[in-house]
Amino acid sequence: xxxxxxxxxxxxxxxxxxxxxxxxxxxxxxxxxxxxxxxxxxxxxxxxxxxxxxxxxxxxxxxxxxxxxxxxxxxxxxxxxxxxxxxxxxxxxxxxxxxxxxxxxxxxxxxxxxxxxxxxxxxxxxxxxxxxxxxxxxxxxxxxxxxxxxxxxxxxxxxxx
Numbered sequence: 261x262x263x264x265x266x267x268x269x270x271x272x273x274x275x276x277x278x279x280x281x282x283x284x285x286x287x288x289x290x291x292x293x294x295x296x297x298x299x300x301x302x303x304x305x306x307x308x309x310x311x312x313x314x315x316x317x318x319x320x321x322x323x324x325x326x327x328x329x330x331x332x333x334x335x336x337x338x339x340x341x342x343x344x345x346x347x348x349x350x351x352x353x354x355x356x357x358x359x360x361x362x363x364x365x366x367x368x369x370x371x372x373x374x375x376x377x378x379x380x381x382x383x384x385x386x387x388x389x390x391x392x393x394x395x396x397x398x399x400x401x402x403x404x405x406x407x408x409x410x411x412x413x414x415x416x417x418x419x420x421x
Contacts, residue, residue, distance in 0.1 A: 262304055263412075269297040269361075270408055273401040276354065280398025286350035291357055291397075298361020306363075319359035319367045326371075327352065347396070354397035358404065366407070374403040 272294040279286045299316075306312035327347075334346045343349060359367060378399035385391040 262301060265297050265301050265304075266408055266411065269294060269301065270405055272297060273405045273408065277398040277401040277405070280350060280395040280401070284348070284393060284395060286354070286397055288350075288353065291350065291353040294401075295353075295357035295360045298357060302361050302363065315363050316360055318364045319362065320356070322364070322368065323355050323359045323371075327355075351396040351400075354400055358400070370400075370404060370407060374400045377403045 272290055275290055276286050276294065279290070302315070303309075303312050306315070330347065331342050334340055334342050338346075340346055343352075355371070358370060362370060378394060378396055381399050382391060382394045
């Protein structure tokens, strides 16, 4: 059952990446389906329901702090609009899906390394494909696909979920 959920989650992440990179518009139901699938996988891998809920709460708290800092910098420092200008709603929903679907340590690693990955790919895409905006949800989905594929590796030196 868990393998089927992981395969469906890979397909959803691939669809998110395709939609965000090509049209900068991700369907909300696709992000919701991904959050539910990743959350279910996370739930199956958690030893106790209480631990599962605490891990999600910690991830949402970390995400809330990061979004609050970005919001403050964008509104006060740059004096521009936040939602759908500096950061899209799809990006926030993608962050929330990752917060629901990953334990805190993995969430922090995916968030930090995925942001570096997105920056590197955007820097290349800016010149190669004339990108004006960062498809953050799509690039984070691609990065998360690598982590999900690594969870299929039976003797992986790290634990994804």
